Amino acid sequence: MDKQLGSCDERILTEDEINMLKNQDKKIVSEFKSIKLENEAKKMWDLFYKRNSTNFFKDRHWTSREFDEIKRKAQAGQKITLLEAGCGVGNAIFPLLDEMQNLFVYACDFSPRAVEFVKENRKYNPDKCFAFQCDLTAHQLNNDIPEASIDIATLIFVLSAIHPDKFLLVLQNIHKVLKPGGHLLFRDYGLYDWAMLRFNPGSKISENFYVRQDGTRAYYFEKEQMKALMEEVGFNIISNDFVRRETVNKKKELTVPRVFLQGKYTKR
Template identity: 65%
Template sequence: MALSKNESSLDDIKITPPQEEVGSKDQIPLCVPGQTKTSAARVLTEEELDRLSGERALVSDFKQMKLEKEAQKNWDLFYKRNTTNFFKDRHWTTREFEELKACREFESQRLVLLEAGCGVGNCIFPLLEDDLNIFVYACDFSPRAVEFVKKNPLYCPERCCAFQCDLTTDDLRANVPEGSVDVVTLIFVLSAVHPDKMKLALQNISRVLKPGGIVLFRDYGLYDHAMLRFKGSSKLGENFYVRQDGTRSYFFSKEFLAELFEETGFQSVANDYVLRETVNKKEGLCVPRVFLQSKFTKPGQSDSS
Protein backbone atom coordinates (compact mmCIF):
# COMPACT_ATOMS: atom_id res chain seq x y z
CA MET A 1 0.00 0.00 0.00
CA ALA A 2 1.40 3.41 -0.93
CA LEU A 3 2.04 6.17 1.57
CA SER A 4 -0.76 8.66 2.09
CA LYS A 5 -0.31 12.40 1.74
CA ASN A 6 -0.38 12.78 5.51
CA GLU A 7 2.51 10.39 6.18
CA SER A 8 5.81 12.19 6.53
CA SER A 9 8.31 9.53 7.63
CA LEU A 10 10.20 6.87 5.72
CA ASP A 11 9.15 4.11 8.13
CA ASP A 12 6.66 2.45 5.79
CA ILE A 13 9.17 2.20 2.96
CA LYS A 14 10.63 -0.72 4.88
CA ILE A 15 7.61 -2.92 4.44
CA THR A 16 5.46 -1.60 1.66
CA PRO A 17 7.09 -1.21 -1.75
CA PRO A 18 8.00 -4.63 -3.22
CA GLN A 19 10.47 -2.86 -5.54
CA GLU A 20 12.93 -0.04 -5.17
CA GLU A 21 11.29 2.62 -7.30
CA VAL A 22 7.87 3.90 -6.30
CA GLY A 23 5.83 6.17 -8.50
CA SER A 24 2.70 6.86 -6.50
CA LYS A 25 1.54 10.47 -6.66
CA ASP A 26 1.18 10.35 -2.88
CA GLN A 27 4.78 9.25 -2.31
CA ILE A 28 6.94 11.59 -0.25
CA PRO A 29 9.52 13.59 -2.28
CA LEU A 30 12.82 11.78 -2.66
CA CYS A 31 16.06 12.54 -4.45
CA VAL A 32 18.83 10.07 -5.27
CA PRO A 33 22.31 11.64 -5.44
CA GLY A 34 24.02 8.64 -7.03
CA GLN A 35 25.17 5.09 -6.48
CA THR A 36 28.36 3.14 -5.93
CA LYS A 37 29.17 -0.43 -6.93
CA THR A 38 31.26 -2.48 -4.52
CA SER A 39 32.19 -6.10 -3.87
CA ALA A 40 31.93 -5.65 -0.10
CA ALA A 41 28.75 -5.75 1.96
CA ARG A 42 27.66 -2.60 3.75
CA VAL A 43 29.19 -2.13 7.21
CA LEU A 44 26.55 -1.81 9.90
CA THR A 45 26.56 0.65 12.77
CA GLU A 46 26.54 -0.66 16.35
CA GLU A 47 22.88 0.29 16.66
CA GLU A 48 22.02 -1.66 13.52
CA LEU A 49 24.01 -4.67 14.70
CA ASP A 50 22.15 -4.62 18.03
CA ARG A 51 18.82 -4.43 16.21
CA LEU A 52 19.62 -7.44 14.01
CA SER A 53 21.06 -9.48 16.86
CA GLY A 54 17.82 -8.95 18.77
CA GLU A 55 15.80 -10.66 16.02
CA ARG A 56 15.48 -14.23 17.25
CA ALA A 57 11.80 -15.19 17.16
CA LEU A 58 10.41 -16.22 13.79
CA VAL A 59 6.87 -16.06 12.48
CA SER A 60 5.09 -19.30 13.43
CA ASP A 61 5.19 -22.29 11.07
CA PHE A 62 1.41 -22.10 10.71
CA LYS A 63 1.52 -18.48 9.55
CA GLN A 64 4.48 -19.18 7.27
CA MET A 65 2.54 -22.00 5.56
CA LYS A 66 -0.45 -19.69 5.22
CA LEU A 67 1.70 -16.97 3.64
CA GLU A 68 3.12 -19.47 1.15
CA LYS A 69 -0.34 -20.76 0.28
CA GLU A 70 -1.73 -17.24 -0.15
CA ALA A 71 1.29 -15.71 -1.89
CA GLN A 72 -0.45 -15.28 -5.24
CA LYS A 73 -3.58 -13.86 -3.63
CA ASN A 74 -1.53 -11.31 -1.69
CA TRP A 75 0.25 -10.12 -4.84
CA ASP A 76 -3.04 -9.95 -6.71
CA LEU A 77 -4.48 -7.79 -3.91
CA PHE A 78 -1.42 -5.56 -4.11
CA TYR A 79 -2.11 -4.85 -7.78
CA LYS A 80 -5.82 -4.46 -7.09
CA ARG A 81 -5.06 -1.71 -4.57
CA ASN A 82 -2.32 0.04 -6.53
CA THR A 83 -3.22 -0.77 -10.18
CA THR A 84 -0.53 0.67 -12.49
CA ASN A 85 0.22 3.77 -10.41
CA PHE A 86 2.71 2.48 -7.85
CA PHE A 87 6.05 2.03 -9.59
CA LYS A 88 8.03 4.26 -11.89
CA ASP A 89 8.90 3.07 -15.37
CA ARG A 90 12.44 1.68 -15.43
CA HIS A 91 14.22 3.77 -17.99
CA TRP A 92 17.53 2.89 -16.33
CA THR A 93 17.77 -0.74 -17.46
CA THR A 94 19.69 -0.13 -20.69
CA ARG A 95 22.09 2.14 -18.79
CA GLU A 96 22.77 -0.46 -16.11
CA PHE A 97 22.69 -3.50 -18.39
CA GLU A 98 24.44 -2.81 -21.69
CA GLU A 99 23.64 -6.39 -22.75
CA LEU A 100 20.13 -5.25 -23.62
CA LYS A 101 21.73 -3.50 -26.59
CA ALA A 102 25.18 -5.00 -27.02
CA CYS A 103 24.56 -8.75 -26.96
CA ARG A 104 23.40 -8.98 -30.57
CA GLU A 105 25.76 -10.72 -32.98
CA PHE A 106 24.73 -8.26 -35.71
CA GLU A 107 22.93 -4.93 -35.61
CA SER A 108 19.68 -6.05 -37.22
CA GLN A 109 19.33 -9.15 -35.02
CA ARG A 110 15.99 -9.42 -33.26
CA LEU A 111 16.59 -9.74 -29.53
CA VAL A 112 14.34 -12.15 -27.62
CA LEU A 113 13.88 -11.23 -23.98
CA LEU A 114 12.06 -12.85 -21.07
CA GLU A 115 10.95 -10.48 -18.32
CA ALA A 116 10.41 -12.89 -15.42
CA GLY A 117 8.12 -11.12 -12.96
CA CYS A 118 6.97 -8.31 -15.23
CA GLY A 119 4.51 -6.64 -12.84
CA VAL A 120 2.44 -4.16 -14.84
CA GLY A 121 5.15 -3.62 -17.46
CA ASN A 122 7.32 -0.87 -15.95
CA CYS A 123 10.41 -2.46 -17.48
CA ILE A 124 9.16 -3.94 -20.75
CA PHE A 125 7.27 -0.98 -22.20
CA PRO A 126 10.23 1.45 -22.03
CA LEU A 127 12.32 -1.26 -23.71
CA LEU A 128 9.74 -1.84 -26.45
CA GLU A 129 9.55 1.89 -27.10
CA ASP A 130 13.31 2.29 -27.16
CA ASP A 131 14.19 -0.77 -29.24
CA LEU A 132 12.02 -1.63 -32.23
CA ASN A 133 13.92 -4.86 -32.89
CA ILE A 134 13.04 -6.71 -29.71
CA PHE A 135 10.46 -9.35 -28.79
CA VAL A 136 9.49 -9.74 -25.13
CA TYR A 137 7.98 -12.67 -23.28
CA ALA A 138 6.56 -11.26 -20.04
CA CYS A 139 5.20 -13.30 -17.15
CA ASP A 140 4.05 -12.58 -13.63
CA PHE A 141 2.75 -14.49 -10.61
CA SER A 142 -0.28 -12.19 -10.42
CA PRO A 143 -3.03 -12.68 -13.04
CA ARG A 144 -4.19 -9.12 -12.36
CA ALA A 145 -0.74 -7.73 -13.18
CA VAL A 146 -0.70 -9.64 -16.48
CA GLU A 147 -4.11 -8.19 -17.38
CA PHE A 148 -2.76 -4.68 -16.78
CA VAL A 149 0.11 -5.46 -19.17
CA LYS A 150 -2.27 -6.66 -21.86
CA LYS A 151 -4.48 -3.57 -21.47
CA ASN A 152 -1.57 -1.17 -21.90
CA PRO A 153 -1.90 0.80 -25.18
CA LEU A 154 1.71 -0.15 -26.01
CA TYR A 155 0.98 -3.89 -25.77
CA CYS A 156 1.23 -5.50 -29.20
CA PRO A 157 1.02 -9.31 -29.61
CA GLU A 158 3.44 -9.09 -32.54
CA ARG A 159 6.12 -7.78 -30.18
CA CYS A 160 5.11 -9.03 -26.74
CA CYS A 161 3.57 -12.16 -25.22
CA ALA A 162 2.33 -11.78 -21.64
CA PHE A 163 1.15 -14.71 -19.53
CA GLN A 164 0.57 -15.70 -15.91
CA CYS A 165 3.19 -18.02 -14.44
CA ASP A 166 4.43 -19.31 -11.10
CA LEU A 167 8.13 -19.66 -11.86
CA THR A 168 8.49 -22.36 -9.19
CA THR A 169 5.76 -24.70 -10.50
CA ASP A 170 4.65 -23.74 -14.05
CA ASP A 171 6.89 -24.84 -16.93
CA LEU A 172 7.86 -21.75 -18.90
CA ARG A 173 8.12 -23.92 -22.01
CA ALA A 174 4.32 -23.95 -22.19
CA ASN A 175 4.60 -20.36 -23.46
CA VAL A 176 8.26 -19.88 -24.41
CA PRO A 177 10.11 -22.20 -26.81
CA GLU A 178 12.96 -24.10 -25.20
CA GLY A 179 16.35 -22.46 -25.69
CA SER A 180 14.89 -19.45 -27.54
CA VAL A 181 15.64 -16.54 -25.20
CA ASP A 182 18.72 -14.31 -25.50
CA VAL A 183 18.30 -12.33 -22.27
CA VAL A 184 16.31 -12.90 -19.07
CA THR A 185 15.65 -9.99 -16.70
CA LEU A 186 15.08 -10.84 -13.03
CA ILE A 187 14.54 -7.41 -11.50
CA PHE A 188 13.12 -7.29 -7.95
CA VAL A 189 11.48 -10.68 -8.47
CA LEU A 190 13.49 -13.49 -6.89
CA SER A 191 13.32 -11.78 -3.48
CA ALA A 192 9.57 -12.48 -3.41
CA VAL A 193 10.15 -16.24 -3.82
CA HIS A 194 10.64 -18.50 -0.80
CA PRO A 195 14.39 -19.26 -0.54
CA ASP A 196 13.67 -23.00 -0.66
CA LYS A 197 12.09 -22.56 -4.11
CA MET A 198 14.53 -20.14 -5.74
CA LYS A 199 16.47 -22.93 -7.46
CA LEU A 200 13.25 -24.20 -9.05
CA ALA A 201 12.68 -20.76 -10.58
CA LEU A 202 16.23 -20.61 -11.94
CA GLN A 203 16.03 -24.14 -13.38
CA ASN A 204 12.81 -23.14 -15.11
CA ILE A 205 14.43 -20.04 -16.58
CA SER A 206 17.49 -22.00 -17.72
CA ARG A 207 15.34 -24.27 -19.92
CA VAL A 208 14.19 -21.40 -22.14
CA LEU A 209 17.51 -19.52 -22.19
CA LYS A 210 19.87 -20.11 -25.12
CA PRO A 211 23.33 -21.55 -24.42
CA GLY A 212 25.44 -18.43 -23.99
CA GLY A 213 22.38 -16.43 -22.99
CA ILE A 214 22.49 -14.11 -19.98
CA VAL A 215 20.39 -13.41 -16.87
CA LEU A 216 20.36 -9.78 -15.70
CA PHE A 217 19.61 -9.55 -11.99
CA ARG A 218 18.85 -6.67 -9.64
CA ASP A 219 17.21 -7.08 -6.25
CA TYR A 220 17.40 -6.21 -2.56
CA GLY A 221 20.86 -6.51 -1.04
CA LEU A 222 21.94 -7.51 2.44
CA TYR A 223 21.49 -4.75 5.07
CA ASP A 224 19.33 -2.58 2.86
CA HIS A 225 17.37 0.02 4.83
CA ALA A 226 14.16 -1.91 4.16
CA MET A 227 15.63 -4.98 5.87
CA LEU A 228 16.77 -3.08 8.93
CA ARG A 229 13.38 -1.43 9.43
CA PHE A 230 11.38 -4.64 9.70
CA LYS A 231 10.06 -5.41 13.15
CA GLY A 232 11.04 -8.64 14.89
CA SER A 233 7.53 -10.02 14.39
CA SER A 234 8.07 -9.90 10.60
CA LYS A 235 11.02 -12.30 10.36
CA LEU A 236 10.43 -15.53 8.45
CA GLY A 237 14.02 -16.78 8.34
CA GLU A 238 17.56 -15.62 7.71
CA ASN A 239 17.33 -12.40 5.64
CA PHE A 240 13.67 -13.20 4.86
CA TYR A 241 10.73 -11.04 6.01
CA VAL A 242 7.02 -10.46 5.51
CA ARG A 243 5.43 -7.06 4.86
CA GLN A 244 2.18 -5.88 6.38
CA ASP A 245 0.30 -6.75 3.20
CA GLY A 246 1.46 -10.39 3.28
CA THR A 247 4.02 -10.10 0.46
CA ARG A 248 7.50 -11.29 1.34
CA SER A 249 11.04 -10.13 0.68
CA TYR A 250 14.44 -11.78 0.82
CA PHE A 251 17.66 -9.74 1.07
CA PHE A 252 20.57 -11.23 -0.88
CA SER A 253 24.23 -11.51 -0.04
CA LYS A 254 26.45 -11.82 -3.10
CA GLU A 255 27.78 -15.14 -1.79
CA PHE A 256 24.30 -16.63 -1.45
CA LEU A 257 23.30 -15.42 -4.90
CA ALA A 258 26.47 -16.72 -6.59
CA GLU A 259 26.04 -20.14 -4.99
CA LEU A 260 22.36 -20.23 -5.97
CA PHE A 261 23.09 -19.57 -9.65
CA GLU A 262 26.20 -21.72 -9.84
CA GLU A 263 24.39 -24.72 -8.32
CA THR A 264 21.76 -24.27 -11.03
CA GLY A 265 24.38 -24.45 -13.78
CA PHE A 266 25.03 -20.75 -14.44
CA GLN A 267 28.37 -18.97 -14.54
CA SER A 268 28.93 -15.62 -12.84
CA VAL A 269 29.84 -12.65 -15.03
CA ALA A 270 29.35 -9.81 -12.52
CA ASN A 271 28.04 -9.74 -8.96
CA ASP A 272 28.20 -6.46 -7.02
CA TYR A 273 26.43 -4.52 -4.32
CA VAL A 274 24.97 -1.21 -5.38
CA LEU A 275 25.03 1.33 -2.55
CA ARG A 276 23.16 4.60 -2.61
CA GLU A 277 21.50 7.05 -0.28
CA THR A 278 17.86 8.00 -0.59
CA VAL A 279 17.23 11.49 0.75
CA ASN A 280 13.98 13.04 1.88
CA LYS A 281 14.89 16.73 1.70
CA LYS A 282 11.64 17.84 3.32
CA GLU A 283 12.24 15.79 6.47
CA GLY A 284 16.03 15.88 6.41
CA LEU A 285 16.22 12.07 6.38
CA CYS A 286 18.86 10.05 4.59
CA VAL A 287 18.65 6.26 4.42
CA PRO A 288 21.13 3.75 2.97
CA ARG A 289 19.79 1.56 0.18
CA VAL A 290 21.58 -1.63 -0.83
CA PHE A 291 20.82 -3.61 -3.97
CA LEU A 292 22.57 -6.52 -5.62
CA GLN A 293 23.22 -6.16 -9.34
CA SER A 294 24.53 -9.22 -11.13
CA LYS A 295 24.90 -11.01 -14.44
CA PHE A 296 24.98 -14.77 -14.96
CA THR A 297 25.38 -16.69 -18.19
CA LYS A 298 24.22 -20.13 -19.26
CA PRO A 299 27.28 -21.98 -20.53
CA GLY A 300 27.43 -22.65 -24.26
CA GLN A 301 27.65 -26.22 -25.54
CA SER A 302 31.42 -26.02 -25.83
CA ASP A 303 31.71 -24.58 -22.28
CA SER A 304 29.64 -27.31 -20.62
CA SER A 305 31.13 -30.30 -22.43
Protein backbone atom coordinates in the same frame (compact mmCIF):
# COMPACT_ATOMS: atom_id res chain seq x y z
CA MET B 1 16.63 11.96 -4.58
CA ASP B 2 19.04 9.03 -5.03
CA LYS B 3 22.82 9.33 -4.84
CA GLN B 4 24.84 6.61 -6.60
CA LEU B 5 27.66 5.12 -4.50
CA GLY B 6 28.77 2.43 -6.96
CA SER B 7 29.56 -1.23 -6.39
CA CYS B 8 30.81 -2.35 -3.02
CA ASP B 9 31.38 -5.14 -0.54
CA GLU B 10 28.97 -5.93 2.27
CA ARG B 11 27.81 -2.81 4.14
CA ILE B 12 29.27 -2.31 7.63
CA LEU B 13 26.53 -1.83 10.21
CA THR B 14 26.50 0.72 12.98
CA GLU B 15 25.90 -0.41 16.57
CA ASP B 16 22.32 0.89 16.37
CA GLU B 17 21.70 -1.09 13.18
CA ILE B 18 23.10 -4.27 14.76
CA ASN B 19 20.65 -3.78 17.62
CA MET B 20 17.80 -3.29 15.14
CA LEU B 21 18.56 -6.72 13.66
CA LYS B 22 18.82 -8.32 17.10
CA ASN B 23 15.47 -6.81 18.03
CA GLN B 24 13.82 -8.59 15.10
CA ASP B 25 14.73 -11.96 16.62
CA LYS B 26 12.60 -11.32 19.70
CA LYS B 27 9.55 -12.54 17.81
CA ILE B 28 9.74 -14.77 14.71
CA VAL B 29 6.87 -15.66 12.37
CA SER B 30 5.33 -18.97 13.46
CA GLU B 31 5.58 -22.06 11.27
CA PHE B 32 1.79 -22.01 10.84
CA LYS B 33 1.82 -18.40 9.61
CA SER B 34 4.84 -19.05 7.38
CA ILE B 35 3.00 -21.91 5.63
CA LYS B 36 -0.11 -19.74 5.31
CA LEU B 37 1.93 -16.93 3.71
CA GLU B 38 3.38 -19.39 1.21
CA ASN B 39 -0.03 -20.80 0.33
CA GLU B 40 -1.52 -17.31 -0.09
CA ALA B 41 1.39 -15.69 -1.93
CA LYS B 42 -0.46 -15.31 -5.24
CA LYS B 43 -3.52 -13.92 -3.47
CA MET B 44 -1.38 -11.32 -1.63
CA TRP B 45 0.23 -10.08 -4.86
CA ASP B 46 -3.11 -9.97 -6.63
CA LEU B 47 -4.50 -7.86 -3.78
CA PHE B 48 -1.41 -5.63 -4.00
CA TYR B 49 -2.18 -4.85 -7.65
CA LYS B 50 -5.88 -4.46 -6.89
CA ARG B 51 -5.04 -1.74 -4.33
CA ASN B 52 -2.30 -0.01 -6.31
CA SER B 53 -3.37 -0.61 -9.91
CA THR B 54 -0.54 0.56 -12.21
CA ASN B 55 0.46 3.46 -9.97
CA PHE B 56 2.86 1.97 -7.40
CA PHE B 57 6.10 1.42 -9.35
CA LYS B 58 7.75 3.94 -11.65
CA ASP B 59 8.71 2.95 -15.19
CA ARG B 60 12.22 1.50 -15.26
CA HIS B 61 13.90 3.61 -17.91
CA TRP B 62 17.22 2.58 -16.35
CA THR B 63 17.04 -1.08 -17.43
CA SER B 64 19.01 -0.73 -20.67
CA ARG B 65 21.46 1.67 -19.00
CA GLU B 66 22.29 -0.70 -16.14
CA PHE B 67 22.25 -3.76 -18.41
CA ASP B 68 23.89 -2.65 -21.64
CA GLU B 69 23.77 -6.19 -23.06
CA ILE B 70 20.24 -5.43 -24.26
CA LYS B 71 21.22 -2.21 -26.04
CA ARG B 72 24.39 -3.68 -27.56
CA LYS B 73 22.45 -6.51 -29.15
CA ALA B 74 19.83 -4.04 -30.43
CA GLN B 75 22.45 -1.72 -31.90
CA ALA B 76 24.02 -4.67 -33.70
CA GLY B 77 20.73 -5.04 -35.56
CA GLN B 78 19.99 -8.45 -34.09
CA LYS B 79 16.46 -9.55 -33.37
CA ILE B 80 16.28 -9.99 -29.59
CA THR B 81 13.95 -12.29 -27.71
CA LEU B 82 13.67 -11.25 -24.07
CA LEU B 83 11.96 -12.87 -21.09
CA GLU B 84 10.80 -10.53 -18.33
CA ALA B 85 10.28 -12.98 -15.45
CA GLY B 86 8.00 -11.20 -13.00
CA CYS B 87 6.86 -8.39 -15.27
CA GLY B 88 4.46 -6.69 -12.86
CA VAL B 89 2.35 -4.19 -14.82
CA GLY B 90 5.02 -3.65 -17.47
CA ASN B 91 7.20 -0.95 -15.92
CA ALA B 92 10.31 -2.39 -17.57
CA ILE B 93 9.00 -3.95 -20.77
CA PHE B 94 7.17 -0.96 -22.23
CA PRO B 95 10.16 1.43 -21.97
CA LEU B 96 12.30 -1.27 -23.61
CA LEU B 97 9.79 -1.81 -26.42
CA ASP B 98 9.66 1.96 -26.98
CA GLU B 99 13.44 2.09 -27.17
CA MET B 100 14.10 -0.95 -29.38
CA GLN B 101 12.26 -1.90 -32.54
CA ASN B 102 13.87 -5.33 -32.96
CA LEU B 103 12.71 -6.69 -29.60
CA PHE B 104 10.15 -9.38 -28.79
CA VAL B 105 9.22 -9.83 -25.13
CA TYR B 106 7.75 -12.76 -23.24
CA ALA B 107 6.31 -11.24 -20.05
CA CYS B 108 5.04 -13.35 -17.16
CA ASP B 109 3.90 -12.66 -13.63
CA PHE B 110 2.54 -14.55 -10.61
CA SER B 111 -0.44 -12.17 -10.34
CA PRO B 112 -3.23 -12.65 -12.90
CA ARG B 113 -4.32 -9.06 -12.25
CA ALA B 114 -0.84 -7.72 -13.11
CA VAL B 115 -0.86 -9.64 -16.40
CA GLU B 116 -4.27 -8.16 -17.26
CA PHE B 117 -2.89 -4.67 -16.63
CA VAL B 118 -0.09 -5.42 -19.09
CA LYS B 119 -2.54 -6.60 -21.74
CA GLU B 120 -4.78 -3.56 -21.18
CA ASN B 121 -1.90 -1.11 -21.68
CA ARG B 122 -2.36 0.87 -24.91
CA LYS B 123 1.26 0.01 -25.83
CA TYR B 124 0.66 -3.73 -25.64
CA ASN B 125 1.09 -5.24 -29.09
CA PRO B 126 0.72 -9.05 -29.48
CA ASP B 127 3.15 -8.89 -32.40
CA LYS B 128 5.85 -7.58 -30.04
CA CYS B 129 4.89 -9.05 -26.67
CA PHE B 130 3.27 -12.15 -25.21
CA ALA B 131 2.08 -11.78 -21.60
CA PHE B 132 0.97 -14.74 -19.50
CA GLN B 133 0.42 -15.71 -15.87
CA CYS B 134 2.69 -18.26 -14.25
CA ASP B 135 4.21 -19.45 -11.01
CA LEU B 136 7.96 -19.53 -11.70
CA THR B 137 8.42 -22.17 -8.99
CA ALA B 138 5.97 -24.65 -10.52
CA HIS B 139 4.92 -23.60 -14.03
CA GLN B 140 7.24 -24.93 -16.73
CA LEU B 141 8.19 -21.90 -18.83
CA ASN B 142 8.87 -24.12 -21.84
CA ASN B 143 5.11 -24.80 -21.98
CA ASP B 144 4.74 -21.22 -23.27
CA ILE B 145 8.25 -20.45 -24.55
CA PRO B 146 10.29 -22.65 -26.91
CA GLU B 147 13.19 -24.26 -25.11
CA ALA B 148 16.59 -22.57 -25.64
CA SER B 149 14.99 -19.66 -27.52
CA ILE B 150 15.57 -16.65 -25.22
CA ASP B 151 18.52 -14.30 -25.78
CA ILE B 152 18.16 -12.35 -22.53
CA ALA B 153 16.11 -12.96 -19.38
CA THR B 154 15.59 -10.37 -16.66
CA LEU B 155 14.83 -11.15 -13.03
CA ILE B 156 14.46 -7.75 -11.39
CA PHE B 157 13.04 -7.43 -7.85
CA VAL B 158 11.26 -10.78 -8.28
CA LEU B 159 13.26 -13.57 -6.65
CA SER B 160 13.12 -11.77 -3.28
CA ALA B 161 9.34 -12.29 -3.19
CA ILE B 162 9.74 -16.08 -3.42
CA HIS B 163 10.48 -18.54 -0.62
CA PRO B 164 14.27 -19.17 -0.55
CA ASP B 165 13.72 -22.93 -0.68
CA LYS B 166 12.41 -22.40 -4.23
CA PHE B 167 15.13 -20.12 -5.64
CA LEU B 168 16.81 -23.04 -7.39
CA LEU B 169 13.56 -24.08 -9.12
CA VAL B 170 13.07 -20.56 -10.52
CA LEU B 171 16.61 -20.33 -11.85
CA GLN B 172 16.43 -23.82 -13.40
CA ASN B 173 13.17 -22.86 -15.09
CA ILE B 174 14.73 -19.75 -16.64
CA HIS B 175 17.94 -21.59 -17.56
CA LYS B 176 15.92 -24.08 -19.61
CA VAL B 177 14.47 -21.46 -21.99
CA LEU B 178 17.69 -19.44 -22.44
CA LYS B 179 19.90 -20.06 -25.45
CA PRO B 180 23.42 -21.35 -24.72
CA GLY B 181 25.39 -18.19 -24.03
CA GLY B 182 22.17 -16.29 -23.26
CA HIS B 183 22.20 -13.71 -20.48
CA LEU B 184 20.31 -13.62 -17.20
CA LEU B 185 20.25 -10.07 -15.79
CA PHE B 186 19.47 -9.86 -12.07
CA ARG B 187 18.75 -7.10 -9.59
CA ASP B 188 17.19 -7.42 -6.15
CA TYR B 189 17.44 -6.38 -2.51
CA GLY B 190 20.88 -6.79 -0.94
CA LEU B 191 21.91 -7.74 2.57
CA TYR B 192 21.52 -4.87 5.07
CA ASP B 193 19.41 -2.73 2.79
CA TRP B 194 17.62 -0.14 4.94
CA ALA B 195 14.26 -1.81 4.29
CA MET B 196 15.63 -4.97 5.89
CA LEU B 197 16.74 -3.16 9.04
CA ARG B 198 13.37 -1.44 9.50
CA PHE B 199 11.32 -4.60 10.06
CA ASN B 200 9.78 -4.93 13.50
CA PRO B 201 9.67 -8.07 15.68
CA GLY B 202 7.08 -10.47 14.28
CA SER B 203 8.11 -9.80 10.66
CA LYS B 204 11.06 -12.19 10.33
CA ILE B 205 10.22 -15.55 8.71
CA SER B 206 13.76 -16.95 8.53
CA GLU B 207 17.30 -15.72 7.92
CA ASN B 208 17.15 -12.64 5.61
CA PHE B 209 13.45 -13.35 4.83
CA TYR B 210 10.59 -11.12 6.03
CA VAL B 211 6.89 -10.45 5.62
CA ARG B 212 5.61 -6.92 4.98
CA GLN B 213 2.42 -5.55 6.52
CA ASP B 214 0.50 -6.22 3.29
CA GLY B 215 1.36 -9.95 3.35
CA THR B 216 3.95 -9.85 0.56
CA ARG B 217 7.43 -11.09 1.41
CA ALA B 218 10.99 -9.88 0.84
CA TYR B 219 14.34 -11.64 0.90
CA TYR B 220 17.72 -9.85 1.14
CA PHE B 221 20.53 -11.47 -0.82
CA GLU B 222 24.17 -12.18 -0.08
CA LYS B 223 26.77 -12.19 -2.87
CA GLU B 224 28.27 -15.61 -2.24
CA GLN B 225 24.83 -17.19 -1.91
CA MET B 226 23.78 -15.90 -5.34
CA LYS B 227 27.08 -16.91 -6.92
CA ALA B 228 26.69 -20.46 -5.59
CA LEU B 229 23.08 -20.72 -6.79
CA MET B 230 23.92 -19.53 -10.29
CA GLU B 231 26.87 -21.88 -10.64
CA GLU B 232 24.82 -24.84 -9.40
CA VAL B 233 22.14 -24.19 -12.04
CA GLY B 234 24.68 -23.88 -14.86
CA PHE B 235 25.46 -20.19 -15.24
CA ASN B 236 28.83 -18.52 -15.63
CA ILE B 237 29.31 -15.38 -13.55
CA ILE B 238 30.03 -12.16 -15.46
CA SER B 239 29.37 -9.86 -12.51
CA ASN B 240 27.80 -10.32 -9.08
CA ASP B 241 28.13 -7.24 -6.87
CA PHE B 242 26.34 -5.07 -4.37
CA VAL B 243 25.23 -1.67 -5.62
CA ARG B 244 24.79 1.01 -2.97
CA ARG B 245 22.73 4.16 -3.10
CA GLU B 246 21.71 6.83 -0.66
CA THR B 247 18.13 8.04 -0.82
CA VAL B 248 18.03 11.58 0.53
CA ASN B 249 14.89 13.24 1.91
CA LYS B 250 15.87 16.90 2.21
CA LYS B 251 12.65 17.95 3.98
CA LYS B 252 13.15 15.38 6.76
CA GLU B 253 16.96 15.72 6.63
CA LEU B 254 17.09 11.94 6.35
CA THR B 255 19.58 9.82 4.41
CA VAL B 256 18.60 6.21 3.86
CA PRO B 257 21.20 3.60 2.77
CA ARG B 258 19.92 1.31 0.02
CA VAL B 259 21.70 -1.90 -0.97
CA PHE B 260 20.92 -3.98 -4.06
CA LEU B 261 22.56 -7.08 -5.48
CA GLN B 262 23.09 -6.82 -9.22
CA GLY B 263 24.41 -9.58 -11.43
CA LYS B 264 24.95 -10.67 -15.00
CA TYR B 265 25.21 -14.37 -15.78
CA THR B 266 25.45 -16.47 -18.96
CA LYS B 267 24.11 -19.94 -19.65
CA ARG B 268 26.85 -22.52 -20.15
